[in-house]
Amino acid sequence: MRIFPDSSCKDGNEDTGDDVVIRKTTKAEAQKLTDDDGPAMTIPSVSELTRELADLLESSFATVVVQGEISGWNRAASGHTYFTLKDDRACLGAVLWKSRTLKYPIKDGMKVIATGRISVYAPRGQYQLDCTALTPVGAGDLQLAFEQLKAKLQAEGLFDQQRKRPLPAFPGRIGVVTSRDGAALRDILTTLRRRMPTVRVVLRPCLVQGATAAEEVARAIGELNALGDVDVLIVGRGGGSIEDLWAFNEEVVARAIAGSRIPVISAVGHEVDFTIADFVADVRAATPTAAAELAVRDRAELVDALSTLERRMSDDVEAMLRRHRQELSYLLRSRGLARPLDLVRSHQQRVDDLTHRSGLGLRAALVRTHERLRLLEAKLGALSPLSVLDRGFAIIERDGAPITRSSMLASGDGVSIRMADGSKAARVE
Amino acid sequence: MEQTFEGALERLAAVVGALENDGTSLADAMSLYEEGITLAQSCRRQLEEAELKITELRARTEGGFSEEEIDI
Numbered sequence: 001m002r003i004f005p006d007s008s009c010k011d012g013n014e015d016t017g018d019d020v021v022i023r024k025t026t027k028a029e030a031q032k033l034t035d036d037d038g039p040a041m042t043i044p045s046v047s048e049l050t051r052e053l054a055d056l057l058e059s060s061f062a063t064v065v066v067q068g069e070i071s072g073w074n075r076a077a078s079g080h081t082y083f084t085l086k087d088d089r090a091c092l093g094a095v096l097w098k099s100r101t102l103k104y105p106i107k108d109g110m111k112v113i114a115t116g117r118i119s120v121y122a123p124r125g126q127y128q129l130d131c132t133a134l135t136p137v138g139a140g141d142l143q144l145a146f147e148q149l150k151a152k153l154q155a156e157g158l159f160d161q162q163r164k165r166p167l168p169a170f171p172g173r174i175g176v177v178t179s180r181d182g183a184a185l186r187d188i189l190t191t192l193r194r195r196m197p198t199v200r201v202v203l204r205p206c207l208v209q210g211a212t213a214a215e216e217v218a219r220a221i222g223e224l225n226a227l228g229d230v231d232v233l234i235v236g237r238g239g240g241s242i243e244d245l246w247a248f249n250e251e252v253v254a255r256a257i258a259g260s261r262i263p264v265i266s267a268v269g270h271e272v273d274f275t276i277a278d279f280v281a282d283v284r285a286a287t288p289t290a291a292a293e294l295a296v297r298d299r300a301e302l303v304d305a306l307s308t309l310e311r312r313m314s315d316d317v318e319a320m321l322r323r324h325r326q327e328l329s330y331l332l333r334s335r336g337l338a339r340p341l342d343l344v345r346s347h348q349q350r351v352d353d354l355t356h357r358s359g360l361g362l363r364a365a366l367v368r369t370h371e372r373l374r375l376l377e378a379k380l381g382a383l384s385p386l387s388v389l390d391r392g393f394a395i396i397e398r399d400g401a402p403i404t405r406s407s408m409l410a411s412g413d414g415v416s417i418r419m420a421d422g423s424k425a426a427r428v429e
Numbered sequence: 430m431e432q433t434f435e436g437a438l439e440r441l442a443a444v445v446g447a448l449e450n451d452g453t454s455l456a457d458a459m460s461l462y463e464e465g466i467t468l469a470q471s472c473r474r475q476l477e478e479a480e481l482k483i484t485e486l487r488a489r490t491e492g493g494f495s496e497e498e499i500d501i
Contacts, residue, residue: 193480197479199481202496203483203486204486224486306473312445313462317458317459
């Protein structure tokens with residue numbers, strides 16, 4: 001019996017010429033079975049034989065550690081990754097289920113140490129490595145490079161809390177750096193629509209994974225800075241594997257965020273860990289949706305703020321009218337005031353007009369003001385020199401100006417006597 | 430006159446400031462008040478009815494950028 005290795009193996013397997021006997025049958029017995037109708041011995045089916053093979057392999061190789069080179073690294077739509085581990089003489093098919101997360105990005109050609117168990121995939125008669133962990137042999141180097149970059153940027157002060165700028169309370173325009181077709185953009189826009197649809201958005205789409213992504217993200221940040229009239233940036237992407245997010249650990253992205261004149265919210269959809277971009281950003285959001293929620297307030301807050309402003313305005317106006325009423329009362333104590341009622345009437349009309357138009361719950365305040373004006377009018381009416389005339393008093397005027405002292409008149413002066421119903425000319429004796 | 434939302438808010442803040450300034454005359458105060466109430470109503474309406482405006486920044490082949498409205 002020969003066990004055939006993974007047919008996707010590119011190296012091919014040398015025909016060693018060795019047969020591995022599994023079934024405990026001697027050559028003689030096997031010969032006998034095929035020769036004639038010997039004793040009734042059950043001949044196993046392919047499945048049954050495979051089952052025995054699988055049991056043997058899986059129990060003997062329940063825990064395996066192996067080192068090899070990655071080839072054919074392929075993440076299927078299901079999220080599981082299929083790949084081959086090889087060296088110059090053999091290869092081993094392997095699978096990494098999507099639930100297994102990696103700490104480092106894995107690429108073809110990398111030398112890795114893989115841990116897992118051997119399983120047999122009966123439908124294709126193949127054995128494979130069910131991989132539970134994968135570590136690049138140079139992982140120490142990769143980790144080191146990451147830590148070195150982090151330390152370098154931290155020493156430069158790029159992560160300092162004092163550097164981080166506060167986000168504008170009411171941004172006019174938000175710049176978004178993410179991929180055009182990802183879920184991240186949809187989540188951001190949905191959230192902005194819900195919270196503050198009056199905000200404007202400018203999108204600068206770019207790749208967010210792959211070899212060129214880091215450069216593109218950095219360029220996008222620069223372009224939005226150059227554009228002007230952008231008040232806050234959201235830079236990020238949706239969730240993915242560590243290799244998908246790696247661009248946000250690159251120095252060029254960190255420098256672009258640090259150099260951005262516009263405050264940056266990082267939104268690299270990787271709930272638990274922080275990328276270097278997250279450390280440098282002014283604010284870090286756990287997801288793109290969270291980023292949009294940090295960027296804008298809910299419009300209900302703004303509606304409340306508007307109500308408060310309206311209240312302040314009506315209070316201010318009321319206070320002013322009150323002050324002016326007091327001034328008027330003071331002025332009326334001196335005589336010779338021509339037409340105080342007109343002044344009050346025109347203001348009252350304006351207030352009526354505004355009361356009619358406002359409909360904002362200010363009616364109570366304005367009605368109060370209105371009432372006070374009415375009282376004022378009544379008071380003025382009583383104090384008015386003109387109503388004094390109704391009571392029989394007269395105003396003596398010369399050349400249009402009122403005479404208040406008899407000493408102002410000389411014999412023979414021509415004067416005008418004003419009474420309630422009109423004036424008459426007279427001469428002083 | 431079509432005013433941006435932020436423009437209206439800014440003007441509203443200025444109106445409130447002017448109304449609280451003791452130096453403002455009664456006549457001015459009345460017209461400021463009118464303006465302020467109108468602005469507040471307009472802002473409120475915009476908050477209720479606005480649609481998110483999105484533009485996309487694209488590099489032009491001849492250099493420079495264009496900004497176009499998009500619908501997502």
